[in-house]
Amino acid sequence: MEKSNGVIVFGASGLIGRYLYTYLKNNGEKVIGTYFENPEEGLIHYDLVNSSIDELDLRDIKYAIISSAATKLDKCKDNPEYSQKVNVFGIKKLIKEVSKKGIIPVFMSSASVFNGLTGGYSEEDERDPISLYGKQKVEVEDFLISNFKDYLIIRPGKIFGVQKCEGVLFTDWYEKYKKNEEILCADDEQLAPTYAKDVAEGIAILIQKNCKGIYHVNYPEHFSRYEMALNFFSFLGINYNKFRSCSIKDFNFSEKRMKNSYLNISKFIKETGFRFTPLEECYKEIIKNI
Template sequence: MKILITGASGLLGRSVFKLLDSNPELSVTGTAHSRAGDRLLRLDLNDSAAVRETLQKVQPHVVIHCAAERWPDRCAEDPDAAWKLNVRSTEELAQLCSGAGAQLVYISTDYVFDGAEPPYSSDDRPNPINFYGRSKLAGEEAVLENGDHWVLRLPLLFGPVTQLRESGVTALLETLRNPEPVALDDWAVRFPTSVEDVAEVLAQCLQKIRAGSRFAGIYQWSGDTACTRYQLAKMVADSCGLSADHLSGDPAPQFAEPRPRNCQLDKSRLTDMGIVAGESLEKQLARYLAPFL
């Protein structure tokens, strides 16, 4: 089976590429834009001719679309660029994949929900409250309307990073090392999810597809630990042997962009298929932060 991964130089794409590429039964090609090289093809997803040429060259059976603008504040600061990548280029990619006979897997977010009535099943009605969530929901709709494709929604991601600020989770190590007192969000509930776990989930999905299973519509995956940013910072402190005494929790934080309260995702559609992944959040934090201690 031939697999093409967009955004293979990013936080999620790197782990997906690494795991799938280690499977001798798969032929995996990764693409990147600003960080191409090292086995990754340079591809501007906003260049439809280049996308078409890449699909013709690789002839993938499945395209895993990891590339996106995933920072809510950055989306709000430059909405045109975010919409162009998260929606317009995604719609074109879905259409081109359909024409090339490839199935597209679109990586989406828990922020398509408003966070008022968790947990959310894949069939629940989305109601995003910020621009990022609206752009990803529009991307979902574009994908599902333009071929036999499917969506995988994910919450807050973290994992092996090249720099701490690549994930809001690992960035907390810098917050802990700064002795200045700071109040962290103790209102919004998040579910940190390892990109290595997501890669394992995608690998199992591909195995089922190769065995004849059909994937269609919307699927969801999530870590199991619920925590606010303040609670997560204390977990990072415990994992790294650092003090969190200079931190405090803010029960009414002010966000530049609105955040939902709790978008817990129901992942039973995948677990009912026998798909599993994950170890404790504490072990994952310790492993991913060890190189920076």
């Protein structure tokens, strides 16, 4: 990858932020990373609500990737004042501050801006969020679209990593299997499992190509969680008797969940020609790490 201008990743200790920071660093880019609650070596503490970017050395930084947020749907609903302060007020403040310095904001949005009744949404489709988290994402998207010319909005699929500690989808299921715990997977929820490294690389390519606007970035196929777990354990050669299907309604969530969160990625593929990592290759990486 050719060298681009420098990048700061807000939220570099989170799942997607960590992969972004690592990918850019490994490719020789100038990159700064921040954390809020989870300190990691090389990262700088930054509080979306109370910190100021004047505390940071942003010389030669052209892009600010904003992946820091309160992301748990139930926690957002149960703590609306806090989540609004972080996900809307804090991020709007950050966008204004970086833009004043000529830095282009790259906002990590979500498929949650849609209602999930159909799936396969394009970037132009009408947004109709059913969760507070989704409504907060829409509010920030609207703020960007209405007030700024140069920006990127990324709506990713269901992101997973391949490290043991990341506990999302496949790694979570395997940890439960090792503990002989019951694994319940909804068979009426369709999503596109997307490797965090692919999202990181995709964003880096969009930045390198000076792309602007909204892009959907998720795996080109979609499955139910039950199908994904079946495929994963089949690949491992495991027949687990504490694994069963259920409905998304069987979980005691306080917030509504989308039934179809997969997105149309035609625009992203046309712009980048990107090839996503096959799930089987991700399984191999997971096996190495667990």
